[in-house]
Amino acid sequence: MEQTEVAIVTGGGNGIGEAIVHQLVDDGFKVGVADMDIENAERVAKDCGPQAKAYKVNVADRAAVGALVDSVVNDFGQLNVMVNNAGISREYPILEMTGEQYSQLLNISVKGVLWGIQAAAKQFIKQGTPGKIISASSMGGYRVAPLHAGYSSTKFAVRSLTQGAS
Numbered sequence: 001m002e003q004t005e006v007a008i009v010t011g012g013g014n015g016i017g018e019a020i021v022h023q024l025v026d027d028g029f030k031v032g033v034a035d036m037d038i039e040n041a042e043r044v045a046k047d048c049g050p051q052a053k054a055y056k057v058n059v060a061d062r063a064a065v066g067a068l069v070d071s072v073v074n075d076f077g078q079l080n081v082m083v084n085n086a087g088i089s090r091e092y093p094i095l096e097m098t099g100e101q102y103s104q105l106l107n108i109s110v111k112g113v114l115w116g117i118q119a120a121a122k123q124f125i126k127q128g129t130p131g132k133i134i135s136a137s138s139m140g141g142y143r144v145a146p147l148h149a150g151y152s153s154t155k156f157a158v159r160s161l162t163q164g165a166s
């Protein structure tokens with residue numbers, strides 16, 4: 001008998017990630033709803049029923065993303081799809097953006113995607129099965145709106161990291 005496919009959605013507790021979780025559950029997946037905001041993740045998982053479970057994670061933390069994949073595999077048996085959706089949007093004048101502000105953008109929206117790619121791909125290799133990795137870029141990953149140089153640079157990076165992993 002074939003095992004039900006399993007997905008993780010980071011930032012699954014709100015917005016686009018929440019909608020992706022619902023779609024995956026409707027499509028028959030078991031879904032790990034991973035978010036820094038555990039209350040929202042639990043609300044989304046509860047709405048979805050036993051096919052979904054909430055996990056608290058800060059995607060900027062490489063070890064925590066690895067532990068997330070291990071927990072989901074422990075609970076649901078395997079991993080087949082990783083959706084690196086968590087990301088933040090900030091507006092800063094490029095001449096005034098501080099190192100701290102830019103580091104926050106990079107740590108969550110770029111490194112968070114890299115840690116997700118690494119943890120998921122290692123699990124696919126361990127399982128010996130193909131898997132899918134989907135990451136949230138933006139129109140800002142193609143062109144830069146005023147005050148969005150920092151944000152856009154993270155979304156250009158998401159495209160190159162994800163293409164580089166294929």
Ligand SMILES: NC(=O)c1ccc[n+]([C@@H]2O[C@H](COP(=O)([O-])OP(=O)(O)OC[C@H]3O[C@@H](n4cnc5c(N)ncnc54)[C@H](O)[C@@H]3O)[C@@H](O)[C@H]2O)c1
Nearest residue numbers: 011013014015016035036037057058059085086087136138
């Ligand atoms: N909303 C848009 O119009 C839009 C457009 C283009 C791209 N995007 C991208 O789509 C993705 C989702 O956007 P959204 O509008 O649904 O965002 P949102 O702010 O509504 O939700 C993001 C979720 O990610 C979680 N999150 C934030 N930082 C986290 C971290 N460090 N670790 C774990 N979870 C974290 C938040 O708690 C939240 O639940 C983002 O990557 C965003 O940049 C959004």
